[in-house]
Amino acid sequence: xxxxxxPWTKRRRLEACLAGNxxxxxxxxxxxxFPVDDQTPENLAASTLDFQDRFDFDFVKVTPASSFCxxxxxxxxxxxxxxxxxxxxxxxxxxxxxxxxRLPVLDPYRGALADQLTxxxxxxxxxSPRNVPLLQTIFSPLSQAKNLVGGEMLLVHLRQHPEAIKAxxxxxxxxxxxxxxxxxxxxxxxxxxxxxxxxYKLLSVQEYQEFARLDDLxxxxxxxxxxxxxxxLHGEQVQFDQFCDYPVxxxxxxxxxxxxxxxxxxxxxxxxxxxxLQRERTLVLGNPVSVTAEAHDAIQATNAQRFIxxxxxxxxxxxxxxxxxxxxxxxxxxx
Numbered sequence: 001x002x003x004x005x006x007p008w009t010k011r012r013r014l015e016a017c018l019a020g021n022x023x024x025x026x027x028x029x030x031x032x033x034f035p036v037d038d039q040t041p042e043n044l045a046a047s048t049l050d051f052q053d054r055f056d057f058d059f060v061k062v063t064p065a066s067s068f069c070x071x072x073x074x075x076x077x078x079x080x081x082x083x084x085x086x087x088x089x090x091x092x093x094x095x096x097x098x099x100x101x102r103l104p105v106l107d108p109y110r111g112a113l114a115d116q117l118t119x120x121x122x123x124x125x126x127x128s129p130r131n132v133p134l135l136q137t138i139f140s141p142l143s144q145a146k147n148l149v150g151g152e153m154l155l156v157h158l159r160q161h162p163e164a165i166k167a168x169x170x171x172x173x174x175x176x177x178x179x180x181x182x183x184x185x186x187x188x189x190x191x192x193x194x195x196x197x198x199x200y201k202l203l204s205v206q207e208y209q210e211f212a213r214l215d216d217l218x219x220x221x222x223x224x225x226x227x228x229x230x231x232x233l234h235g236e237q238v239q240f241d242q243f244c245d246y247p248v249x250x251x252x253x254x255x256x257x258x259x260x261x262x263x264x265x266x267x268x269x270x271x272x273x274x275x276x277l278q279r280e281r282t283l284v285l286g287n288p289v290s291v292t293a294e295a296h297d298a299i300q301a302t303n304a305q306r307f308i309x310x311x312x313x314x315x316x317x318x319x320x321x322x323x324x325x326x327x328x329x330x331x332x333x334x335x
Contacts, residue, residue, distance in 0.1 A: 008023065008024045009131045010027075010058045010059065010131055010132055010133060011131055011133055011189075013025070013027050013058060014027050014058060014059065014133060014228060014308075015227070017272055017306060017307065017308060018228075018249050018250070018271065018272050018306070020305060020306055022304070022305075024332075025331050025332035025333075026299055026304050026307055026308070026309055026331040026332075027058040027059075027308045027309070027331070028057060028058055028308065028309040028310065028327065028328055028330075028331045029057040029058050029059045029060075029061065029274070029308060029309075029310050030055070030057060030277075030310060030311060030315045030324060030327060030328075031060070031061035031063050031310075031314060031315060032051065032063060032085060032314050032315040032316070032317055032319075033063050033065070033084060033085025033086060033314055033317060034047040034048065034051075034063070034085065034317075035065075035079045035082075035085045035086075035087065035317065036079055038063075038064050038065045038068075039065075040115070041115045041116065041118040041119035041122065042118075042119075042122065044062070044064060044119050045119045045122035045123050045126075048060060048062055048063075048119075048123055049123060049126055049127075052127070052132065054321075055324055055325065055328050056328065057328065058133070058308070059132065059133040059134070059135060059189070059228065060123070060127060060132055060133070060134050060135065061135045061137065061192050061230075062119065062120065062123060062134065062135065062136050062137060063137055063314060064116055064119070064137060065077065065086070065087045066086065066087070066139060066143075066147055067087060067089070067112075067147065068112050068113070068115070068116050069112075069113065069116075069139060069144055069175075069176070069179065070093070070112075070144060070147055070148060071111065071112035072106050072107075072110070072111040072112050072113060073093045073103060073104075073106070073148065074091070074093045075089060075091065075092070075093050075147065075148060076089070076090050076091035077089045077090060078090050083280075083284075083316045083317065083318050084313075084314055084316055084317070085314065085316070085317040086314075089147060089150075092147075092148060092149055092150050092153075093148045093149075094145075094148045094149035094153070094157075094168070097157055097160075097161035097164040097165075098164065099168075100157070100161075100164040100165055100167050100168030100171075101164065101167050101168070103168055103171040103172070104171070105171055105174050105175050105178070106175040106178070106179070107178070108175075108178045108179040108181075108182040108183075109182065113179050113182075116136075116179075116183075117182055117183060117186060120134075120136055120183055120186040120188060121186050124186050124187045124188065128187060133189040133190070133228050134187075134188045134189050135188065135189065135190050135191055135192045135228065135229075135230060136183050136188050136191050136192070137191070137192045137194060138176065138179075138180060138183075138191045138192070138193050138194065138219065139176075139194045139196075140193060140194060140195045140196070140212060140215070140216055140219075141169045141172040141173045141176060141212070141215045141216075141219075142154075142169065142195075142196070142197050142211060142212040142215070143194055143195060143196040143197065143234075144172050144176070145165065145168060145169060145172060146196060146197065148168075148172075154197075155202065155203075158203075158207065158211055162210075162211075165211070166211070169211065169212075169215055172215075173215045173218060173219065176219055177218070177219060177222065180219060180222055181222065184222070184223075184225050184226065188226070189226055189227060189228045190223065190226040190227060190228035190229040190230070190249075191223065191226070191229055191230070192229075192230045192231075192232055192252075193216070193219070193220065193229065193230070193231050193232065193248065194232045194234060195212075195216070195231065195232065195233055195234060195243075196234040196235065197212065198212075198233050198235075198238055198239045198242070198243065199234075199235045199236060199237050199238055199239065200237040200238075200239060201235070201236060201237050202235070205239055205242055208239060208242070209242070213242075216246065217246070217247075220246060220247050220248065221247070223247065223248075227249070228249055228250070229247075229248045229249055229250070230248060230249070230250040230251070230252055230274060231243060231246055231248040231250070231251045231252065232252045232253070232313070233251065233252070233253040234253075234254075234313060235254070235258075236254065236257060236258045237258055237259075238253050238254075238258060238259075240253065240259070240260055240265065240268065240269075241268060243269075244268050244269045244270075248271065249271045249272060250271055250272045250273065250274050250308060251265065251269055251271065251272075251273055251274070252273070252274040252275055252310065252312065252313075253265075253275065253312055254275075254312030254313060255273070255275035255276065255312055256275070256276070256277070256278035256281075256282075256294075256312060257278070257312065261301065262275060262276060262298060262301050262302050262307065263301050263302060266302060266305070266306060266307075271306065272306040272307060272308055273302070273306065273307060273308070274307075274308040274309075274310045275298070275309075275310055275311065275312050276294065276295060276297075276298025276299070276301075276302075276307070276309050276310065277291065277294055277295060277298070277309065277310065277311045277312075277327060278294065278311070278312070279311045279312065279313065279314075279315060279316055279319075280316065282294050282323075283311065283315060283316070283319045283323050283324070283327065284316050284318050284319050284320075284323075286323060287322075287323065287326075288322050288323060288325070288326035289326075291323050291326040291327050291330065292326050292327075292329075292330045295309055295326075295327060295330035295331070296330060299331070309327065309330070309331055
């Protein structure tokens with residue numbers, strides 16, 4: 001049932017969606033990396049705000065380089081032209097299993113973490129008066145560990161040196177908790193919690209539960225001050241069902257590329273789902289007609305209930321402006 005006749009704001013629209021009520025239109029949001037610009041807080045804030053000014057999405061997800069939470073440990077990465085806008089790591093902090101024991105707990109008010117807090121404050125100052133919800137990306141401890149050691153070596157350490165990697169994960173979790181507490185103080189509305197190893201292609205359910213689940217839940221338990229938190233499950237063959245009890249309001253995954261479908265997910269997860277648009281095939285290589293058709297297909301599949309139109313992951317930086325605009329316009333023109 002649609003709510004009363006008071007004006008529809010972005011927050012009101014999203015809250016209706018999360019509650020399973022009928023908003024004035026389906027919410028929509030896309031997000032992307034800003035390579036080179038993401039190396040300073042001022043430029044990342046400016047690019048993020050410019051993207052929102054151009055397309056007027058229902059929430060903004062800040063997408064820093066994945067190294068923002070690792071540079072203070074010594075990680076080094078460079079921009080090498082990837083279509084997703086992601087940077088490539090050129091130096092891994094963890095060179096041997098013993099290095100996990102040497103990681104210090106990071107201070108969120110120093111270095112790269114402090115820069116990200118500055119970025120958030122700059123964006124909040126602009127978006128808060130306009131009632132535009134803001135999410136900060138938080139990488140799960142296991143995702144951070146992958147970038148500290150490399151994807152293949154993470155699995156080697158996890159299976160051959162479990163106590164070492166568990167020691168490292170404890171430090172990463174504590175550092176993440178401290179940064180999240182500081183980020184929440186800037187006035188953000190929630191987080192996008194990025195999980196990169198909940199895939200049957202990488203780990204068993206039992207392995208994920210042993211090495212990641214408790215850390216995930218400890219971090220998510222801090223979100224009682226927020227109202228819009230999204231879980232992102234990255235990759236193919238995601239272990240969707242083991243996350244249906246996570247305390248988040250939205251789940252996002254590559255729904256056009258891997259199970260479950262949007263309709264199936266709504267039967268399993270009590271919150272909202274975000275997706276419906278394929279990144280490369282549709283938003284990069286398609287045209288406004290195909291973008292609109294895929295958006296309407298997703299809206300029909302979900303019956304416009306507990307659904308946010310988006311992509312399964314970051315929008316490639318090569319996506320044409322007209323296709324992005326078609327995605328935004330496919331849901332209507334409400335504020």
